[in-house]
Every structure is written in structure tokens, then in C-alpha cells.
Amino acid sequence: MESFSILILIFLIIFSISVSIIKNLLASVVVFMVYSLLMAVLWQQLNAPDLAITEAAVGAGVTTLLFVLAIRKVKGDDNEEN
Amino acid sequence: MERDIILKEIGKILIPLVQLFGIYVIINGHLSPGGGFSGGTILGTSLIIMHLIYGENFIKNLYSKKKLILIISISLIFYTLIKGYSFLSTELNLPHPPIGNPGNILSSGFILPLNIAVGLLVASIFYVIFSIFIRDEV
Numbered sequence: 001m002e003s004f005s006i007l008i009l010i011f012l013i014i015f016s017i018s019v020s021i022i023k024n025l026l027a028s029v030v031v032f033m034v035y036s037l038l039m040a041v042l043w044q045q046l047n048a049p050d051l052a053i054t055e056a057a058v059g060a061g062v063t064t065l066l067f068v069l070a071i072r073k074v075k076g077d078d079n080e081e082n
Numbered sequence: 083m084e085r086d087i088i089l090k091e092i093g094k095i096l097i098p099l100v101q102l103f104g105i106y107v108i109i110n111g112h113l114s115p116g117g118g119f120s121g122g123t124i125l126g127t128s129l130i131i132m133h134l135i136y137g138e139n140f141i142k143n144l145y146s147k148k149k150l151i152l153i154i155s156i157s158l159i160f161y162t163l164i165k166g167y168s169f170l171s172t173e174l175n176l177p178h179p180p181i182g183n184p185g186n187i188l189s190s191g192f193i194l195p196l197n198i199a200v201g202l203l204v205a206s207i208f209y210v211i212f213s214i215f216i217r218d219e220v
Binding site for chain 2: 049050052053054057058061062065066069070
């Protein structure tokens with residue numbers, strides 16, 4: 001369990017750096033959603049299943065949805081290239 | 083705008099399951115991980131998915147603005163009254179519901195109704211946030 005948590009932590013660092021590096025906004029939001037999902041798995045590993053449920057619902061669900069809607073609103077029509 | 087038929091049929095299967103899981107998390111909040119906020123978030127997400135798949139008019143018939151405001155107000159007032167009473171009743175030795183056996187659904191006094199109130203409130207508020215976001219009104 002220890003090595004699994006360390007592996008997830010390494011992936012969290014990689015994803016959090018790549019969120020700020022990626023230029024495409026939609027791809028950045030998707031990477032951020034994967035970051036939230038891995039964070040939920042890590043909460044479960046750290047014996048906090050309550051936080052894991054909330055992180056999976058809020059971080060991966062609602063936040064991603066609001067980000068995608070914000071991108072759509074900022075860009076106007078979704079036919080343009082991203 | 084007409085949605086894809088695959089999306090609608092998959093939604094018919096998936097949305098009841100999501101809502102059932104949300105209700106399960108709320109009802110079992112005092113026995114297992116989860117509770118009012120987590121289950122309410124899941125329920126609110128199902129409302130948002132319903133809005134995105136079946137359009138604005140479908141959910142307006144199901145869950146109109148008047149009903150939304152009514153549920154938010156009632157659950158907020160209920161929560162504040164019961165929570166305040168639960169603080170006062172331990173201090174002043176007022177009557178309170180029986181504790182029951184640990185592990186039963188109907189146990190642990192005020193926590194189950196409080197969880198249900200928080201769940202309804204959070205689900206409605208998440209839908210309100212989404213609704214304000216997408217078209218600047220509820």
C-alpha cells in the first residue's frame with residue numbers, strides 16, 4: 001500500500017505540472033479531472049473514504065463541468081479551433 | 083437543439099442509478115462514509131446531467147423554480163431549527179429522540195433528518211449554481 005501511494009503521488013506531481021504547461025484549455029481541464037480522480041484514490045489509501053467520495057463528486061464532476069461551460073462561454077461559438 | 087438518441091437512452095438507464103446512489107449515501111450517512119454533503123453533490127450532479135441531456139424544458143416541468151426555492155428554504159429553516167435544538171437539548175436536558183441500536187438506519191437521534199436536509203439543500207444549490215452559470219438566471 002505504501003509503494004502504491006508513492007506511485008500515485010508521483011503521478012499527481014506530473015499531472016499538476018502538466019496542467020499548467022498544456023496550452024489547450026480543454027485538454028488542461030481533462031488532465032485536471034484525472035488529477036482529481038487520482039486524488040480521490042489517494043484519500044481512500046489514506047483512510048479517508050468520506051473525503052474520497054466528496055473529491056470524486058465535486059472535483060471530478062462539478063468542477064470539470066463548470067470549467068467546460070466557462071471555456072464554452074469565453075470562446076463563444078464552439079466551431080472555432082481550440 | 084435535438085440531442086443524440088444514444089445519449090437519451092443511456093441517460094434513461096444511468097440517471098436513476100446515480101440518484102439511487104446519492105440517496106443511499108445520504109440515508110447511510112451516519113453508518114458509513116458519506117453524508118449530507120457528499121450525497122447532495124451526487125444528486126445535484128444527476129440534476130445537471132438531466133438538464134444537459136434532456137434540455138431546459140424537461141427539468142423545468144419536473145423541478146420548477148418555485149419548487150426549488152421552496153425546497154431550499156424549508157430544508158435550510160429545518161436544518162437551523164433542528165441543529166440549534168440539538169445543541170440546546172444536551173445543555174438544558176430537553177427531550178430528544180431515542181438513540182437506538184448502533185448500526186440501524188433509524189438510530190443516532192437527530193443526525194438522519196439533518197443529513198436529509200443538508201442533502202436536499204446541497205443538491206438544489208448545485209443546480210442553482212449551474213443554472214446561474216449557464217443562462218444567468220435560475
